[in-house]
């Protein structure tokens with residue numbers, strides 16, 4: 236039986252095969268190569284561009300921001316110490332083959348970025364290894380994961396109609412076990428598990444690596460891959476601060492793409508990798524079909540706030556330190572693992588309502604909040620604190636969230652509608668991927684969209 240991910244992989248191979256077939260046909264008939272406008276220089280747009288570049292198909296990337304990478308956003312936290320942290324995507328999964336392949340191609344080193352989780356729960360601090368789920372729930376959860384491969388399509392549709400919290404409760408998860416699952420799983424999805432499709436959650440846990448794809452990171456920051464692809468395809472092919480605001484498409488004459496800065500581009504095809512919020516803000520002529528607009532209106536994105544705190548000393552001692560808490564800072568992790576310095580950065584990673592609250596406060600407020608959680612268990616936290624920065628994805632003007640959250644009944648109903656091409660436009664981006672919510676998914680969909688260009 237097909238798994239969620241195998242299906243898409245084989246689909247993209249088939250598309251690649253078609254492309255090859257049509258180019259060998261060109262020995263007899265040489266059609267004019269299409270020109271392509273790619274909207275967005277995130278991982279979906281860049282991987283689409285790299286695919287077209289290798290096929291010698293002409294393209295231009297139009298990017299609204301003044302930087303490439305999109306939701307991959309490495310940031311230097313301390314210039315002198317060269318401490319680089321991620322304001323967007325952090326982990327590369329052990330199962331994320333395309334991303335790892337691209338790192339190989341461009342000579343980028345992937346460093347181990349796995350963590351050993353500590354816990355603060357109901358006022359008590361537990362070191363890694365001192366806490367766990369109950370034996371009964373561990374056994375039950377394993378049996379649920381094991382049964383995933385036997386689910387029929389009808390079972391999956393039924394599961395998708397339920398939220399992950401309800402599914403866990405129905406399977407006997409309760410009390411402390413349920414609290415812990417909510418804390419850990421909401422960190423993965425960026426919102427409470429009461430708003431996540433049970434199918435999407437189960438598929439992710441059943442098909443992911445042991446550490447749930449929190450395995451690796453690109454040395455020097457994940458943005459290194461964006462830079463390498465940009466250099467390979469030619470930086471002049473990427474037009475920064477070119478926000479697309481209108482698109483006209485004609486079945487016979489192709490497309491015209493208008494930017495807010497007055498620039499106009501004519502092409503044959505478009506690959507649009509913008510998140511749904513940004514897609515809807517473009518004036519499409521003719522308009523997008525009503526069901527596609529409804530699907531965009533339905534889909535929510537996770538509110539994640541990243542609050543990196545620079546400390547003069549790594550008082551948490553363990554280089555692989557991360558910590559889940561049932562308090563306002565939610566989840567902490569050591570963001571400068573593998574980076575040589577006395578100083579270090581802990582990121583407080585908040586989700587959902589917590590993120591929205593934390594994002595709206597002052598740095599002093601955030602410092603007090605973090606210290607209230609850390610100080611009782613880590614004496615030196617306050618003395619060693621140097622400064623912080625903050626990025627709230629819920630207010631990001633292009634995505635209004637970190638990544639899509641497929642809720643009850645949405646995975647099988649909403650995603651296929653969003654994936655549909657519109658005249659000459661193929662859509663891509665993490666929200667359309669089997670590895671949804673991951674850099675890998677963005678790359679997969681970018682390559683799949685590019686493979687459709689003939």
Ligand SMILES: Cc1cc2nc3c(=O)[nH]c(=O)nc-3n(C[C@H](O)[C@H](O)[C@H](O)COP(=O)(O)OP(=O)(O)OC[C@H]3O[C@@H](n4cnc5c(N)ncnc54)[C@H](O)[C@@H]3O)c2cc1C
Nearest residue numbers: 275277278279299305306324325326479513664665673674
């Ligand atoms: C806080 C956070 C944590 C994450 N953690 C992980 C993780 O640990 N591991 C992982 O694999 N993934 C993680 N992700 C998800 C990952 O970052 C995304 O899945 C991926 O980067 C999305 O790539 P994309 O190309 O689909 O979209 P984007 O990166 O958003 O690219 C789309 C681009 O389109 C541009 N754009 C939008 N509208 C227009 C317009 N009108 N005209 C021109 N350009 C436009 C945008 O500016 C953007 O650059 C995380 C994301 C966030 C925010």
